Amino acid sequence: xxxxxxxxxxxxxxxxxxxxxxxxxxxxxxxxxxxxxxxxxxxxxxxxxxxxxxxxxxxxxxxxxxxxxxxxxxxxxxxxxxxxxxxxxxxxxxxxxxxxxxxxxxxxxxxxxxxxxxxxxxxxxxxxxxxxxxxxxxxxxxxxxxxxxxxxxxxxxxxxxxxxxxxxxxxxxxxxxxxxxxxxxxxxxxxxxxxxxxxxxxxxxxxxxxxxxxxxxxxxxxxxxxxxxxxxxxxxxxxxxxxxxxxxxxxxxxxxxxxxxxxxxxxxxxxxxxxxxx
Numbered sequence: 001x002x003x004x005x006x007x008x009x010x011x012x013x014x015x016x017x018x019x020x021x022x023x024x025x026x027x028x029x030x031x032x033x034x035x036x037x038x039x040x041x042x043x044x045x046x047x048x049x050x051x052x053x054x055x056x057x058x059x060x061x062x063x064x065x066x067x068x069x070x071x072x073x074x075x076x077x078x079x080x081x082x083x084x085x086x087x088x089x090x091x092x093x094x095x096x097x098x099x100x101x102x103x104x105x106x107x108x109x110x111x112x113x114x115x116x117x118x119x120x121x122x123x124x125x126x127x128x129x130x131x132x133x134x135x136x137x138x139x140x141x142x143x144x145x146x147x148x149x150x151x152x153x154x155x156x157x158x159x160x161x162x163x164x165x166x167x168x169x170x171x172x173x174x175x176x177x178x179x180x181x182x183x184x185x186x187x188x189x190x191x192x193x194x195x196x197x198x199x200x201x202x203x204x205x206x207x208x209x210x211x212x213x214x215x216x217x218x219x220x221x222x223x224x225x226x227x228x229x230x231x232x233x234x235x236x237x238x239x240x241x242x243x244x245x246x247x248x249x250x251x252x253x254x255x256x257x258x259x260x261x262x263x264x265x266x267x268x269x270x271x272x273x274x275x276x277x278x
Contacts, residue, residue: 001030002028002029002030002031003029003030003213003216003217003218003219004026004029004030004031004085004086004213004216004217005029005030005031006030007030007031007032007083007085007086007216008031008032008033008034008077008078008080008081008082008083008084008085008086009026009031009032009033009034009077009084009085009086009087009088009216010033010034010036010073010074010077010084010086010087010088010122010126011023011026011033011034011035011036011087011088011090012036012037012064012073012087012088012089012090012091012118012119012122013036013037013038013064013090013091013092014033014035014036014037014043014046014088014090015035015037015038015039015041015042015043015045015046016037016042017205018090018141018185018205018208018209019037019046019088019090019091020042020046020049020205021204021205021206021208021209022088022090022205022208022209022212022213023035023046023050023057024046024049024050024053024055024206024209025206025209025210025212025213026086026088026209026212026213026216027050027053027055027056027057028053028055029213029217031055031085031086031216032055032056032057032058032080032081033050033055033056033057033058034057034058034059034060034073034076034077034080034081035047035050035057035058035059035060036059036060036061036062036064036073036091037059037061037091038061038062038063038091039061040059040061043059043060043061044059046059047059058076058080060072060073060076063114063118064089064091064114064117064118064119064121064122065110065113065114065117065118065121066121067117067121070118070121070122070125071121071125073122073125074087074122074125074126074129075125078129083133084126084129084130084133084136085135085136085137085216086136086137086138086139086216087122087123087126087136087137087138087139088139088141088212088216089118089119089122089123089138089139089140089141089162090141091114091118091119092114092115092118092141092158093110093111093114093115094111094115094152094155095107095111095152095154095155096151096152096155097151097152097154098151099153102153102154108154111154111155111158112154112157112158115155115158115159115161115162116158116161116162119140119162119165120165123138123140123165123169126138127169127172127173127178130173130176130177130178131173131176131178134176134177135177135178136177136178136179137178137179137180137181137215137216137220138166138169138173138178138179138180138181139180139181139182139183139212139215139216140162140163140165140166140180140181140182140183141162141182141183141184141185142159142160142162142163142166142182142183142184142227143155143156143159143184143185144184144186144229144231145159146159146160146162146163146184147160162182163182163227163238166180166181166182166225166227167225167240170224170225170226171225173224174224174225179215179220179221179223179224180224180225181215181220181223181224181225181226181227181228182226182227182228183208183211183212183215183227183228183229183230184227184228184229184238185205185208185211185229185230185231186203186208186229186230186231186232203231203232203233207230207233208230211228211230211235215228225240227240244267244268244269245267246265246266246267248261248265248266
């Protein structure tokens with residue numbers, strides 16, 4: 001018996017890299033998989049690989065940035081396999097540029113539409129189905145870049161947005177039997193290869209895939225609103241945004257009083273020197 005026997009999941013951006021690894025691992029655990037990718041050949045290659053392994057999969061080619069297509073993608077899973085048990089929002093693009101050179105509006109718009117609106121469109125379409133059926137799992141893919149990566153402000157912002165969606169959706173959907181979590185992986189993919197600071201010794205995507213299968217399965221029942229990170233064998237949760245104590249209070253503040261409070265005990269967190277290693 002597989003962990004995902006009898007279940008059907010949609011995995012976006014599953015033609016290559018992490019998405020392909022997630023799709024193959026989920027199929028190996030028994031799930032029927034809808035393999036989305038914007039490029040047809042990689043999507044069909046993933047489906048063929050799953051079939052060769054004895055699994056079940058179907059390809060769907062399109063951009064998750066298109067809200068209409070996102071709804072069609074979710075509908076395809078339900079119509080083809082009779083259910084929608086999970087969605088993995090993996091599709092993403094990236095680029096690297098220093099802030100004073102990052103002035104290509106169309107490039108930035110395309111990144112935000114894919115990395116933020118893509119998960120949003122797919123997630124809201126899936127949530128409608130899952131709330132109606134009373135169960136389901138959403139798994140978003142964020143990144144350690146969400147706390148800030150040098151030369152990648154737009155990408156970092158997009159992944160911070162994905163984490164925020166995870167926290168919000170988890171709160172909204174818990175009472176409807178739907179769990180929402182995120183993974184923050186590090187692996188050698190095309191995105192990392194394009195980064196001049198990328199580490200070619202990073203783990204292969206296949207080593208991250210069990211974390212996604214865990215979150216899709218009943219092994220993670222009761223786990224929601226979390227970001228889990230698996231990097232080079234190290235597994236940990238990512239701290240959620242929170243107020244840092246102590247909290248100073250007075251009715252009216254002057255700039256000088258604020259300066260005195262900051263200098264006199266208000267706790268500030270120092271950013272790590274090398275964010276890529278997080």
